[in-house]
Amino acid sequence: MRALTWHGKHDVRMETVPDPEIINPRDAVIRITSTAICGSDLHIYDSFIPTMKPGDILGHEFMGEVVDVGRSSTLQKGQRVVVPFVIACGSCFHCGQQQFSACDNSNPADKADISEIAYGYPASGLFGYSHMTGGYAGGQAEYVRVPFSDIGPIVVPDGLEDEKVLFLSDILPTGWMAAENCEITPGDTVAVWGCGPVGLFAIQSAMIMGAHRVIAIDHYPRRLELARAMGAEVINFQDVKVREALMEMTGGIGPDACIDAVGMESHGFTLDNNVDKLKTATRLGTDRPHVFREVLMACRKGGRVSIPGVYGGVGDKIPIGAMMQKGLQIRTGQTHVQRYLQPLLEMIGEGKIDTTFLISHRMALEDAPAGYKMFKEEQNETTKVVLKPDWAAGAAA
Amino acid sequence: MTTENQASRSDAPLTAQVDQHDLAKETADILGWDDAAVFGRSVTVNKPRHEVYAFWRDFQNFPSFMENVRSVTIADSGLSHWIVEAPGGQTVEWDSVLTEDAPGDLIAWSSVEGADIKNVGRIEFKDAAPGRGTVVTATIAYDPPGGRLGILLAKLFQNEPKLQARRDLRRFKQFMETGEVATARTHLDNGERGQ
Numbered sequence: 001m002r003a004l005t006w007h008g009k010h011d012v013r014m015e016t017v018p019d020p021e022i023i024n025p026r027d028a029v030i031r032i033t034s035t036a037i038c039g040s041d042l043h044i045y046d047s048f049i050p051t052m053k054p055g056d057i058l059g060h061e062f063m064g065e066v067v068d069v070g071r072s073s074t075l076q077k078g079q080r081v082v083v084p085f086v087i088a089c090g091s092c093f094h095c096g097q098q099q100f101s102a103c104d105n106s107n108p109a110d111k112a113d114i115s116e117i118a119y120g121y122p123a124s125g126l127f128g129y130s131h132m133t134g135g136y137a138g139g140q141a142e143y144v145r146v147p148f149s150d151i152g153p154i155v156v157p158d159g160l161e162d163e164k165v166l167f168l169s170d171i172l173p174t175g176w177m178a179a180e181n182c183e184i185t186p187g188d189t190v191a192v193w194g195c196g197p198v199g200l201f202a203i204q205s206a207m208i209m210g211a212h213r214v215i216a217i218d219h220y221p222r223r224l225e226l227a228r229a230m231g232a233e234v235i236n237f238q239d240v241k242v243r244e245a246l247m248e249m250t251g252g253i254g255p256d257a258c259i260d261a262v263g264m265e266s267h268g269f270t271l272d273n274n275v276d277k278l279k280t281a282t283r284l285g286t287d288r289p290h291v292f293r294e295v296l297m298a299c300r301k302g303g304r305v306s307i308p309g310v311y312g313g314v315g316d317k318i319p320i321g322a323m324m325q326k327g328l329q330i331r332t333g334q335t336h337v338q339r340y341l342q343p344l345l346e347m348i349g350e351g352k353i354d355t356t357f358l359i360s361h362r363m364a365l366e367d368a369p370a371g372y373k374m375f376k377e378e379q380n381e382t383t384k385v386v387l388k389p390d391w392a393a394g395a396a397a
Numbered sequence: 398m399t400t401e402n403q404a405s406r407s408d409a410p411l412t413a414q415v416d417q418h419d420l421a422k423e424t425a426d427i428l429g430w431d432d433a434a435v436f437g438r439s440v441t442v443n444k445p446r447h448e449v450y451a452f453w454r455d456f457q458n459f460p461s462f463m464e465n466v467r468s469v470t471i472a473d474s475g476l477s478h479w480i481v482e483a484p485g486g487q488t489v490e491w492d493s494v495l496t497e498d499a500p501g502d503l504i505a506w507s508s509v510e511g512a513d514i515k516n517v518g519r520i521e522f523k524d525a526a527p528g529r530g531t532v533v534t535a536t537i538a539y540d541p542p543g544g545r546l547g548i549l550l551a552k553l554f555q556n557e558p559k560l561q562a563r564r565d566l567r568r569f570k571q572f573m574e575t576g577e578v579a580t581a582r583t584h585l586d587n588g589e590r591g592q
Binding site for chain 2: 018020023072089092107108110112113122136137145148
């Protein structure tokens with residue numbers, strides 16, 4: 001089959017690799033019909049994610065048709081499914097608590113050492129996201145092997161086309177959980193840093209959950225326009241001091257909840273971020289937590305901080321005093337995707353949630369390397385790239 | 398082991414004490430070995446205690462989750478014969494005798510005379526908090542051998558003596574809880590059959 005493989009910084013290639021097969025009883029093999037490039041794939045593209053190996057197949061937002069099943073899978077050949085990016089067993093203590101992204105059993109034993117050393121306990125398996133999270137082949141390919149297929153994939157009705165449901169795999173539940181972690185109550189103002197796909201879905205989710213106001217922060221005009229179209233007020237951090245603006249816009253109180261939908265590769269044009277840039281470039285640091293710092297300073301006393309943005313290593317100069325003295329509550333984590341699939345699918349079916357507005361580019365899987373380059377270099381125009389394995393190279397929409 | 402070691406001042410197992418050199422030396426003295434490497438680790442398995450014990454008590458299950466164990470067979474004498482893969486396509490073998498067996502609570506074994514690697518082990522089973530399954534604690538000691546297999550075994554254990562057992566315990570938990578051992582492989586080896 002054809003698949004998008006990683007070979008180094010800004011070096012991804014289409015290659016021919018062996019087709020996946022059923023290995024374990026609960027496996028399924030999916031023929032992929034739609035697959036997307038995620039903002040977090042750019043962290044890999046930029047070589048910010050450790051434990052990648054040349055030839056690894058990327059991609060963790062995908063859907064398709066079941067073409068083969070193991071003897072313990074509950075799926076049937078021919079079903080259309082969306083597959084969560086988190087691989088979860090459904091039987092361990094954490095899965096029992098619906099903490100699917102903390103699954104104890106989905107990271108292969110020989111890969112789990114890395115995150116046990118880095119984080120104290122092993123991480124769960126994820127598709128196409130380095131060997132620290134299992135080294136699983138991803139879904140920017142014609143086919144993919146899906147472990148624990150009786151737990152993750154959700155069968156979608158034929159009436160809902162791919163583009164309406166594809167983002168159930170990651171960014172829609174990630175935006176939803178980001179808003180849920182804000183524990184929004186009537187009258188709340190929610191500030192969202194980063195108007196990429198997760199930030200935009202977090203805005204949409206916060207509105208549905210009854211936020212009084214949402215304030216969106218970014219520096220790409222196109223993305224701020226999308227945020228405004230959803231009813232958010234906007235701050236362009238290129239023109240405006242963010243904390244001062246938020247304080248004034250909230251009558252001196254500050255936002256009740258703050259969402260960091262940016263993560264480790266912050267763009268802030270500030271001294272702290274430039275120092276972080278130098279440190280990560282010279283391997284003296286791993287992450288650029290500028291947004292996290294700003295969030296801790298900007299959030300109101302006793303407010304809630306939600307971090308869907310990806311961080312991977314260690315950060316310094318975190319205003320830990322502000323966090324403690326203001327009594328902030330902090331909630332974060334990889335998304336427990338399986339928890340949200342059914343309710344979000346229902347809201348999509350009822351027309352309460354629209355995900356298609358986000359897609360700026362549709363192209364052939366064969367052209368995925370160009371898609372990565374565009375998503376990286378033209379972030380203003382490129383809000384979301386969807387890849388189609390069955391399109392001929394060069395086809396685009 | 399005496400009561401004067403560091404860990405006894407805390408409610409922590411000996412294998413967590415800061416000075417592991419003392420622990421190794423003490424263990425070697427007790428067992429009458431030249432040297433000892435000691436490993437201890439607990440894992441919580443989300444299954445009832447009797448079920449977890451029963452699976453472990455059947456030594457012939459070991460190859461399903463112990464990556465380097467090629468086979469464990471039970472002889473009429475009651476001894477179990479272990480064949481374990483070593484680097485370079487070679488194998489090491491030994492016979493083990495069950496030294497303690499308290500159903501549902503404890504299994505302990507010791508290798509007998511003539512083992513390629515002298516080893517002792519003890520697996521304890523305790524109820525976790527209500528509804529949370531069983532805590533399995535493995536404590537294993539072996540004599541890092543010299544002699545005939547010295548070089549080979551140094552390769553096998555020198556880098557990270559705890560590594561294989563740590564991974565085997567993870568696979569044990571996976572197998573017990575999910576019925577399979579997690580793998581990122583995407584295709585089968587020649588002659589292998591899928592499920």
